Amino acid sequence: MLGFVIQRFLQAVLVMVAMSVIVFAGVHAVGNPVDIVIPPDATQDIREEAIRRLGLDRPLWEQYLIFAGNLLEGDFGRSFVYNVPVLELIAGRLPATLELVLISVISATILGVALGVYAGYRPEGWLARTIMAVSVLGFSVPSFWVGLILILTFAVSLGWLPAGGRGETVEILGVPWSFVTLDGLAHIVLPAVNLALFKLAMMIRLARAGTREIMLTDTIKFARAAGIPEGTILRRHLLKLISIPIITVFGLELGSTLAFAVVTETIFSWPGVGKLIIDSIAVLDRPVMVAYLILVAFLFVSINFVIDLLFALIDPRIRARRTA
Amino acid sequence: MTPVLEVADLRTHFLTRAGVVKAVDGVSFALGRGEILGLVGESGSGKTVTGFSLIGLVDPPGRIVGGSIRLEGRELVGLSQPELRRIRGREIAMIFQDPIATLNPLLTIGQQMEMALRAHQRVSPRAAAARSAQLLEQVGIPSAAERLRAYPHQFSGGMRQRVAIAIALLHQPRVIIADEPTTALDVSIQAQILHRMRALARETGTAMVWISHDLAVVSSLASRLLVMYAGRLVEEGPTAEVLRHPRHPYTAGLIASLPAMAPPGAPLRQIPGSTPSLMSLPPGCPFRPRCARASAACAQMPPLARAGARAWACHRPEEA
Numbered sequence: 001m002l003g004f005v006i007q008r009f010l011q012a013v014l015v016m017v018a019m020s021v022i023v024f025a026g027v028h029a030v031g032n033p034v035d036i037v038i039p040p041d042a043t044q045d046i047r048e049e050a051i052r053r054l055g056l057d058r059p060l061w062e063q064y065l066i067f068a069g070n071l072l073e074g075d076f077g078r079s080f081v082y083n084v085p086v087l088e089l090i091a092g093r094l095p096a097t098l099e100l101v102l103i104s105v106i107s108a109t110i111l112g113v114a115l116g117v118y119a120g121y122r123p124e125g126w127l128a129r130t131i132m133a134v135s136v137l138g139f140s141v142p143s144f145w146v147g148l149i150l151i152l153t154f155a156v157s158l159g160w161l162p163a164g165g166r167g168e169t170v171e172i173l174g175v176p177w178s179f180v181t182l183d184g185l186a187h188i189v190l191p192a193v194n195l196a197l198f199k200l201a202m203m204i205r206l207a208r209a210g211t212r213e214i215m216l217t218d219t220i221k222f223a224r225a226a227g228i229p230e231g232t233i234l235r236r237h238l239l240k241l242i243s244i245p246i247i248t249v250f251g252l253e254l255g256s257t258l259a260f261a262v263v264t265e266t267i268f269s270w271p272g273v274g275k276l277i278i279d280s281i282a283v284l285d286r287p288v289m290v291a292y293l294i295l296v297a298f299l300f301v302s303i304n305f306v307i308d309l310l311f312a313l314i315d316p317r318i319r320a321r322r323t324a
Numbered sequence: 325m326t327p328v329l330e331v332a333d334l335r336t337h338f339l340t341r342a343g344v345v346k347a348v349d350g351v352s353f354a355l356g357r358g359e360i361l362g363l364v365g366e367s368g369s370g371k372t373v374t375g376f377s378l379i380g381l382v383d384p385p386g387r388i389v390g391g392s393i394r395l396e397g398r399e400l401v402g403l404s405q406p407e408l409r410r411i412r413g414r415e416i417a418m419i420f421q422d423p424i425a426t427l428n429p430l431l432t433i434g435q436q437m438e439m440a441l442r443a444h445q446r447v448s449p450r451a452a453a454a455r456s457a458q459l460l461e462q463v464g465i466p467s468a469a470e471r472l473r474a475y476p477h478q479f480s481g482g483m484r485q486r487v488a489i490a491i492a493l494l495h496q497p498r499v500i501i502a503d504e505p506t507t508a509l510d511v512s513i514q515a516q517i518l519h520r521m522r523a524l525a526r527e528t529g530t531a532m533v534w535i536s537h538d539l540a541v542v543s544s545l546a547s548r549l550l551v552m553y554a555g556r557l558v559e560e561g562p563t564a565e566v567l568r569h570p571r572h573p574y575t576a577g578l579i580a581s582l583p584a585m586a587p588p589g590a591p592l593r594q595i596p597g598s599t600p601s602l603m604s605l606p607p608g609c610p611f612r613p614r615c616a617r618a619s620a621a622c623a624q625m626p627p628l629a630r631a632g633a634r635a636w637a638c639h640r641p642e643e644a
């Protein structure tokens with residue numbers, strides 16, 4: 001098992017190196033930031049001075065090496081636009097995205113698995129049919145449209161919940177969080193529901209399909225033949241047996257939502273990283289884009305790593321294959 | 325002596341969209357204390373459905389539509405699922421054909437045995453482990469206490485079936501339904517398990533319904549035979565007598581097709597044709613299309629005739 005962890009760790013490092021090259025080259029190809037950062041009426045001298053200061057006059061491979069060296073020291077460079085360290089900029093926005101995404105993905109998973117298991121356990125009942133209808137809806141309605149409807153209904157017409165912003169925040173470990181105040185929670189509800197709907201639908205489907213399949217197996221029949229209560233069968237046998245696809249999708253959704261919650265963040269004026277990256281792309285703020293994409297790559301690599309470890313924890317056969 | 329299990333006119337039908345499948349249609353028998361009863365018939369004749377009916381676990385759209393199952397005099401047909409659950413595993417247990425599929429691959433043997441123990445009694449983890457290890461030893465698993473921490477994939481098929489048998493024996497049930505438990509195993513392992521089961525039945529006084537499509541296996545184990553065809557019992561009697569003088573042509577066909585019955589080098593004599601669909605059986609004797617002795621009278625359903633310990637459902641039985 002330790003050998004496996006080390007091997008996967010080295011793989012992850014390789015992936016990160018490859019990603020940093022691709023991201024760096026890709027962003028370089030997108031456009032020249034000098035045109036945007038420097039006023040068009042600047043003299044040639046000022047232009048050249050700026051280019052030198054930003055290091056854009058050096059060959060690309062040298063720019064990459066400098067960039068990679070700085071990365072290793074934890075220095076992601078400075079934003080062309082805001083002229084502050086990129087890491088500071090992203091760290092300032094990350095908590096907002098983090099709390100929004102964690103709340104929506106976790107609650108969508110818990111609720112989705114509960115509803116999906118029920119729908120798979122009693123597939124003929126009216127409640128199961130209602131649950132499946134809701135999941136079809138969650139799949140087919142576009143997210144931005146749902147966001148607008150949520151705002152129109154709960155913020156504009158009913159006036160129950162605020163339409164945007166983070167509300168009151170409290171600093172914990174020097175970072176502002178909304179979920180610890182009542183006002184902050186009220187602000188999270190609508191964007192979290194908006195983000196969660198699609199994931200809820202997906203988790204319902206996944207859990208239902210898994211439940212239907214597993215409940216017909218001899219494992220469940222044998223447990224029933226031994227007189228094990230239904231509740232125990234669901235908790236100890238079923239949940240474990242359907243957990244691998246659910247954990248996989250949970251990890252992928254967590255990663256992609258953290259990286260690309262931009263539609264919801266825009267609709268609800270949620271000051272997260274999604275908005276930051278869209279703004280940076282608009283003005284070709286290269287260090288921010290590069291750092292952001294590398295962080296996203298890092299996020300996916302880490303999540304995959306954790307998922308692999310979880311698989312081994314759950315399934316002894318995977319564990320055995322890895323030690324062999 | 326009163327039988328431990330009494331089944332009378334059991335009928336289990338599947339009400340499918342395509343029609344009614346009469347998987348079990350009027351099965352009656354009695355099982356004595358500690359007796360091993362063999363239930364044989366070709367695949368598709370309703371043996372498994374009979375077994376699941378006895379423990380109240382028929383899959384929908386199947387349902388027990390009639391008859392009676394008495395366990396120690398207590399009627400099981402009509403009991404609610406929670407009531408049946410308290411009986412399953414404690415008074416009547418079942419083991420299945422495929423030992424690879426029955427155990428949960430993600431839980432240790434010890435966890436699964438503890439769960440089965442806890443289904444019917446409060447036990448400390450230590451007591452559960454002790455009892456589980458004791459059972460594993462009884463079914464012939466060496467260094468049982470250590471094996472509790474192992475997962476199913478670390479066991480061979482035969483060993484997994486022994487674990488399943490140990491789980492079935494945990495609460496010393498009155499009756500065990502064994503549904504082809506050795507069919508998926510090698511012949512040598514099959515023989516070991518048969519031997520062990522016979523010894524266990526004798527030691528614990530547990531009665532068994534041993535289901536198999538293989539007459540040779542059942543005959544080596546059971547003191548009495550039930551022969552099933554198309555959802556019905558067609559013959560019943562002490563094993564030795566049935567083998568020597570079968571009364572029903574179907575039983576005679578099964579015996580004639582045993583490998584031991586064929587002269588060396590000669591091909592096996594299979595019964596012509598195959599098990600009919602149980603969806604739309606024509607009236608009359610269901611074996612008629614395959615029967616060499618069929619006559620006009622066979623257009624009527626033959627009743628079960630009894631003589632002493634023997635019974636058969638045939639208008640023109642073989643000579644006694």
Ligand SMILES: Nc1ncnc2c1ncn2[C@@H]1O[C@H](COP(=O)(O)OP(=O)(O)O)[C@@H](O)[C@H]1O
Pocket residue numbers: 338340345347365366367368369370371372373374383384385386602
């Ligand atoms: N879930 C089900 N739905 C419909 N028919 C079924 C179902 N389960 C079993 N049957 C029918 O019951 C009959 C008897 O099956 P089974 O008891 O498994 O036979 P055996 O164990 O003797 O091979 C089969 O013909 C099968 O078509």
Ligand code: SF4
Pocket residue numbers: 572573574609610611612613615616617618619621622626637638639640641
């Ligand atoms: S009743 Fe007739 S058809 Fe049926 S087994 Fe007997 S002889 Fe054959």
Ligand SMILES: [Mg+2]
Pocket residue numbers: 371372373504
């Ligand atoms: Mg069967």
